[in-house]
Amino acid sequence: MFNNYLRSWMLLCTLLSVSLINTSASTYAQTLQDVEEVKIGLVPEVHVFEQMKRYEYLTSYLTKKTGIKIRFSIVKNYGDIVDLFYGLELDGAFFGSLTALIADEKLEVEPVVRPVYPDGKSTSRSYILIRKDSRISGIRDLKGKVIAFVDKASTTGYVFLVAYLREKGVNSIGRYFGEYFYTGSHDAAIKSVLEGGADITAVKDRVYQMLAYRNHRVAEELIVIARSAEFPSNTLWLSKHLDREIRERIKKAFLEMSNDKEGREALRRFGAKGFIETGYDDYKNVLILLKRAGIKDLRTYDYFNK
Numbered sequence: 001m002f003n004n005y006l007r008s009w010m011l012l013c014t015l016l017s018v019s020l021i022n023t024s025a026s027t028y029a030q031t032l033q034d035v036e037e038v039k040i041g042l043v044p045e046v047h048v049f050e051q052m053k054r055y056e057y058l059t060s061y062l063t064k065k066t067g068i069k070i071r072f073s074i075v076k077n078y079g080d081i082v083d084l085f086y087g088l089e090l091d092g093a094f095f096g097s098l099t100a101l102i103a104d105e106k107l108e109v110e111p112v113v114r115p116v117y118p119d120g121k122s123t124s125r126s127y128i129l130i131r132k133d134s135r136i137s138g139i140r141d142l143k144g145k146v147i148a149f150v151d152k153a154s155t156t157g158y159v160f161l162v163a164y165l166r167e168k169g170v171n172s173i174g175r176y177f178g179e180y181f182y183t184g185s186h187d188a189a190i191k192s193v194l195e196g197g198a199d200i201t202a203v204k205d206r207v208y209q210m211l212a213y214r215n216h217r218v219a220e221e222l223i224v225i226a227r228s229a230e231f232p233s234n235t236l237w238l239s240k241h242l243d244r245e246i247r248e249r250i251k252k253a254f255l256e257m258s259n260d261k262e263g264r265e266a267l268r269r270f271g272a273k274g275f276i277e278t279g280y281d282d283y284k285n286v287l288i289l290l291k292r293a294g295i296k297d298l299r300t301y302d303y304f305n306k
């Protein structure tokens with residue numbers, strides 16, 4: 001009799017759990033279908049005010065074209081864009097190339113568009129930087145030195161540098177270097193080497209070029225010792241739970257920005273000449289680099305900065 005009671009109780013618990021899950025999922029989907037605002041997350045590539053200034057030029061244009069209020073929100077760390085996606089009630093995000101692949105494993109999102117820059121490219125590279133006066137001529141000269149990373153969830157600010165060092169025989173960052181730390185943004189990583197706080201770093205090429213244009217010291221005092229393959233520039237991925245019509249409206253607005261005067265002005269201020277469609281095949285170089293860096297499974301990859 002007790003066993004029959006236990007089985008009945010377990011069955012009831014199971015039915016209640018399934019019911020709660022289904023109710024939660026349907027409520028979430030319904031909320032998104034009736035959404036009056038679409039919230040899009042951003043990774044902290046550069047200083048938060050610099051980042052928001054660029055994206056605010058897109059806000060009014062996209063809101064006007066889609067008929068839906070578009071709002072951008074910057075997370076504190078690269079990995080937060082994935083971990084806090086649902087908690088912050090994001091409907092999409094401009095993921096970096098690595099966070100995009102992590103999100104593909106952990107979230108229900110799909111790639112949509114990415115910017116084409118004024119030089120005609122829609123990709124970025126990683127630059128490994130040292131000071132010109134550092135007297136570092138090879139891997140042996142780096143032993144015991146200080147290394148600065150941007151974030152463990154950054155392709156250009158972490159993975160490429162790890163792969164570079166690994167292929168030169170450095171398999172333990174902690175044992176080989178005297179110190180390592182994470183700056184949180186690419187401009188901060190550049191500054192750390194420029195000001196002598198670190199001996200080597202890796203950053204996104206476009207951030208380096210932007211700072212070199214603004215500050216002559218960056219170009220004069222730093223040297224690029226290695227360049228990566230090209231990776232997709234930060235790409236907009238949208239939640240699959242977001243109503244399809246809304247997704248299509250947002251995609252169309254991005255793709256047609258260069259067709260009208262107001263859109264071209266927003267693009268100019270944002271720093272791009274347009275947007276192009278992006279798919280899974282565009283991430284092939286990232287997958288190759290992950291293997292070189294010894295990162296085998298993104299589902300278990302520890303991307304928290306320690």
